[in-house]
Amino acid sequence: MSHGTLAATDVIIVGAGVTGIAVAHYLQARDISYVILEADDDVGGTWLRNKWHGARVDSEVVRYAFSFMLEIPRKELWDRGEVLDYLKRSLHATGIDQHLILRTRVQRASFDTRQNMWTVDTALGNYKARFLVNCNGFGANVPNVPAFDGMQAFRGPIIHACDLDEGARFDDQNVVLVGSGATAISTAPALSDVCKSLTILQRSPSYIYEVDNTLGWFARLCRMLHEGGVPFAGATLRWKNTVEGDVYFLLIRRFPRLGRAFFRWHWRDTVTKEYHTEFLTPRYAPYTQRIPKAIGLKRRLAARKIAFRNGSIRRFGERSIVLEAGEEVPCDVCILATGFKLGVFSFPMSCDGLPLDVHDVNWYKTLMMGNVPNYFHPFGCFHCSWTQRVEQLARMIADVIVHVRTRQYNRVWVDRKTVPFDPVFRPDFLMRETHLPRPYGLFELPTLDQLVSFRLRTSHELRFA
Numbered sequence: 001m002s003h004g005t006l007a008a009t010d011v012i013i014v015g016a017g018v019t020g021i022a023v024a025h026y027l028q029a030r031d032i033s034y035v036i037l038e039a040d041d042d043v044g045g046t047w048l049r050n051k052w053h054g055a056r057v058d059s060e061v062v063r064y065a066f067s068f069m070l071e072i073p074r075k076e077l078w079d080r081g082e083v084l085d086y087l088k089r090s091l092h093a094t095g096i097d098q099h100l101i102l103r104t105r106v107q108r109a110s111f112d113t114r115q116n117m118w119t120v121d122t123a124l125g126n127y128k129a130r131f132l133v134n135c136n137g138f139g140a141n142v143p144n145v146p147a148f149d150g151m152q153a154f155r156g157p158i159i160h161a162c163d164l165d166e167g168a169r170f171d172d173q174n175v176v177l178v179g180s181g182a183t184a185i186s187t188a189p190a191l192s193d194v195c196k197s198l199t200i201l202q203r204s205p206s207y208i209y210e211v212d213n214t215l216g217w218f219a220r221l222c223r224m225l226h227e228g229g230v231p232f233a234g235a236t237l238r239w240k241n242t243v244e245g246d247v248y249f250l251l252i253r254r255f256p257r258l259g260r261a262f263f264r265w266h267w268r269d270t271v272t273k274e275y276h277t278e279f280l281t282p283r284y285a286p287y288t289q290r291i292p293k294a295i296g297l298k299r300r301l302a303a304r305k306i307a308f309r310n311g312s313i314r315r316f317g318e319r320s321i322v323l324e325a326g327e328e329v330p331c332d333v334c335i336l337a338t339g340f341k342l343g344v345f346s347f348p349m350s351c352d353g354l355p356l357d358v359h360d361v362n363w364y365k366t367l368m369m370g371n372v373p374n375y376f377h378p379f380g381c382f383h384c385s386w387t388q389r390v391e392q393l394a395r396m397i398a399d400v401i402v403h404v405r406t407r408q409y410n411r412v413w414v415d416r417k418t419v420p421f422d423p424v425f426r427p428d429f430l431m432r433e434t435h436l437p438r439p440y441g442l443f444e445l446p447t448l449d450q451l452v453s454f455r456l457r458t459s460h461e462l463r464f465a
Contacts, residue, residue, distance in 0.1 A: 008128040009033045010401065012120050014106050014346075015135035017045020019378055019390045021087060023133050024096045025068055026394040030402055035127065036096070037120065039105035043091060045137055047083045052164040054190030055080035058182060058293040062219070062238050063245075063385035066090060070234040072223040075213045077295070080166075110350045111373055116410040118374065131401060133376045134345075142341040150316035160336045161187060170195035174330045176321055178313070179337030180206040185292035187337065192305045199329055201309050201321065205282045207263050210294045239447075245384050246445045252286045259286030270298040279308035290382055344377070344437060362419040363437035364461055365453060367393050370416035376400075377437075381444065382424070388446045392454040399456045409464040 011027055013020050016038035027034045042048055047055070056079040057064050064078065065071045069090050078086070091097040109120045109132055118132040143160035151158060156173070161183050175195040177184055180202035192198040215223065218237070225233035252259035263286070267276050282289075300306045311323035321329045349356045351373065362370040366379040366389070378393035380386030404412050419438035441461070443449050456462075 008117065008130070009035050010129060011035075011131045011133055012037060012118060012127055012129040013133045013135055014120075015039075015045060015137065016043040016091075016100055016102075017047070017135060017137055018087065018387055019135035019137055019380070019394075020045075020133075021090055021096060022066060022387065022390050023135060023376075023378065023394040023397060024099065025066070025094055026391075026398040027401070028094070028096065030398045032398060032401055034099055035129075036100045037104045037106055037122065037127065038100060038102050041103060042084075043100070043102075044084045044087055047080050047087070050162060051080070051166050052161045052183065052187045053166045053168075053194065054187045054295075055166065056186055056295075057083060058186065059385040059387075060241055062222075062234065063241055064387050066387060067235070067238070067391055069093060070226070070238070072215075072219065072226050072234055072237065074215065074223075076211060076215060076219075077213050077293070106347045108348050108350070111352070111375070113352055113373070113411070116374070131374045131376065133378070133397060135378065136344065136346045137379070138340070138342060138344075142343060143336070144339045144341050145336060146313075146338055148313050148316055150322075153318060154316040154331075154334070155318045156332045156334065158334045158336065160338070162340060164335060166190075168194070170333050172196050173332035175199070175333045175335060176201050176329055176331040177335045177337055178202075179339070180204070181337065181339065182290055182292040183339075184337035185294050185297065187335075188306055189294065189296035189300050191335065192300050195333070197330075198306045199309055199331075200306060201311065201313070201329065202279075203312050204310065205278075205280050205308075206289065207259075207282055207286050207291045208280060208294050208297065209263075209266065209291055210298050213295050242384070242388065242446050246447045249287055249383060249445065256285035267298075270301055279310060287383065342436065344379075349375075358437065359435040360421075361437050362414070362417050363439045364414045365393070365396075365441040365459075366439045367396065368414045368462075369437060370414055373411045373413040375413075379439075381446070383444070384446055389449065392450055396454045396456065396459075400462070403456060404464065407464070411465045413463050414461045415463060 010032045011034040013023050013034055013036045016036050020036055024034060024036055040048055056077055058077065060076050061078050062072050065086065104122045104124055107121045107123065109118055111118050116130060118129050120127045143162040145160055173195055174197045175191065176199045177188055177191065178201050180200065184200060185208055188198060188200055222233045222237035264276060267280055309329055311325055311327060314322045314324045319330065319332060321331045345358055356372055358369060367376055369375060369377055376397050378390050381389045400412055419440045421438050424444045442453055
């Protein structure tokens, strides 16, 4: 679609990543007009921007793919390139690409209660719609770069993972990877193949689960049936994996000792008990932070291509990192997998000329913000497939808009109210943001949320006028 100022449409979707595509599909299915504004040169969101070695999803493909374009490939997890290819194919197959406008960054958005209309400003023109859907996702565009003493004196490059290119090589160089979250664990095996040595430097360990990225017998059977045209095969596998994931989540949260014992057993043939205790046993209980999935980490640990170190950084030397305990770690290249600054809102919003205060705002079902009319902000889940939740949210958005249109309402909103900040997961990138929206109204379990949470007739908090 060409650039320019559009005539008013029903919905403006901001962002053409997984969330934006899901929302577009369900709007299209209900004959709701829309346009997608994407700031980047192509679709894909986080998968377009993040190009570090080993970038991939850590949810099984059958749960990460859209239910309306379900795929079961020959391996469990997709890498970045495969996700991008799938998203582009999804856009083309559904015709959503005909509603897409690239290189159009939203600068601000304002709602007029007299016209009941959003106006979205971009450098290339203004766009108007009755409803605004912000599919900004994590808004993970700004890397979190801690300030360490001596960084300017360090003679090698210091590169944040967000700025790392998968084609970069560090032959004959000692690389230190700072961090222990999902990014660090995903990139470490691939990064270790292009450097002399790799040390994962972590302030504290994480629980890590290794997969071999192959399908089990039941998944292979479902794949064969799915490719043979059996309609329920893919959905059956998707539901089986979802239920299993929820059961594991509940068991490990309820019985953390069982979870700790499981991870000790999981690593028993790779590292010694002492090594596991020191480098792979966190201080926190399992599933209070996301559990990274690794591919090939065990093999590289056994071959000593990767080593773990615990400790906080005191300062950088010219060719080393000095820890608070006094240990000096050789370092020619430092890669920071230290997360990002969470930007849930990527542009300012106003209503009747007054700025909308989104600090500490209540976030109903991670879908609607308190006292922001005709505005939806769908957000996925931390411990399971992002796609599964945003698809449910996308269906609910379409249901709400159809309800507004059928009953001839002008506006829909939820009241502003105080909600405690009590996230199920407490990763550093989340806890250091002090004024985030406050989610509520969810079970945090896809099986229950799909059956109960996203139902318009049971949503007593919605207000219509």
